[in-house]
Amino acid sequence: MQQRTIKKPVEVIGIGLHKGEPIKLRLEPLDVDAGIVFYREDLAFSIPLSPASVIDTRMATVIGSDKGFISTIEHFLSALYAYGIDNLRVVVNGNEMPIMDGSAISFCLLLDEAGIARQEAPKKIIRVKQVVEVEEGEKFVRLSPSQSAGFDFKIKFDHPVIGEQDHTFGFGTHSFIDEIARARTFGFAKDIQYLQSQNLALGASLQNAIGLDDHKVLNPEGLRFENEFARHKILDAMGDMMVTGHNILAQYDSFAGSHDLNYKLTSKLLSDSRNYELVAVEALQSRAFAKSFA
Incomplete structure (x- = not known):
């Protein structure tokens, strides 16, 4: 592979979640190993x-430095994870990614429009070698x-719709695309009023x-999935794992992550290098992982 x-x-313009201003997003190809x-x-x-570029995780995953930052990258990154993108320049003209419809499906459509190019170098992924866990009370x-x-x-959640x-x-x-990409982020009206x-x-x-x-639920159209909230949490987790810059061969489990x-x-x-290795997909004993990108 x-x-x-x-x-x-390819490029698209969307609204930024926090500032409410138009954000232009442009995706450009990059060479191998970039x-x-x-x-x-x-x-x-x-x-x-x-992960070294992450500077805030309170409301979204934010990367940057003292020069500036880009917020709410996780929905976009989940699409990159799903499509197996290794090399890409992501150009934005503001301090956050466009929120689009609150899911990842618009970013999937943007990648479809751009088309996927196979490059002359083997794809490398992170293979987890031993259990790595982070706990916070009952959350993990x-x-x-x-x-x-x-x-x-x-x-x-202590809410009658979520539970x-x-x-x-x-x-x-x-x-x-079928199960996860269309699951939207969610928020409570009382929290939105305070944030605004x-x-x-x-x-x-x-x-x-x-x-x-x-x-x-306040949306007139209702939910896209009965358990859309849990599905969106997987979408977020995939985006957050993509912060490593690679797909990860592992089982991810979470409660209230x-x-x-x-x-x-x-x-x-x-x-800790004992936790993982960076390995070419062809070197894996199982070929199922490569087929998952077909």
């Missing part, structure tokens, strides 16, 4: 994708060695999130 980039540049590189066009500086995130990539996420939910996802590009008073979430609306009051716990998990994973 070869490394992947896109065949041609990795995923974000570029703030308005500030003329690059941010390489890695965990990566375990596995011959296939999977995600299992459980959540529990206890879980979803198990066997990784594959097409199954991602702090000049945050100014772009939030029922067009880019599931809104909930104390009793019900968060961007912060996911960041701590990838940092812990890469902090």
Whole structure:
């Protein structure tokens, strides 16, 4: 299996979740072994994708430095993870990614428009060699060695619509599009009102999130999946794992995980070479992982 980039540049304009302003996103091909590189066009500086670039995880995954930052990258990164993109320049003209409809499906469509180019170098992935786990009270995130990539996420909210939910996802590009990509982010009306008073979430609306009051879903169209909330948590987790810059061959399990716990998990994973190895897909004993990108 070869490394992947896109065949041609593509761009789209969408609203930023927090500032509520138009954001232009442009994707450009990069050569082999270049990795995923974000570029703030308005500030003329690059941010390489890695856990070392993460500077905030309170409300989203944010990368940057004292020169500037880019927020809410996780939905976009989940699409890159699903499509197996290794090398890409991600150009934005503001401090956040466009939120689109609150899911990853618009980014999948953008990648489809660009087309996927196979490159003349073997694709390398992170193979997890031993269990790596981060806990916070009853909450946890965990990566375990596995011959296939999977995600299992459980959540529990004191809300009549959400309650206890879980979803198990066997990784594959097409199954991602069918099961995960359209699952939207969600927020509670009372929290949105507070955030907007702090000049945050100014772009939030029922067009880019599931809104909930104390009793019900506020979106007239309702939910896309019965357990859309748990599915979106898998979408987030995939994006947060992609912060490593590679697909990961492991089983991911979580109860009530968060961007912060996911960041701590990838940092812990890469902090000790006994936890993982970077290996060409062809060197894997199982061929199922390569087929999941077909």
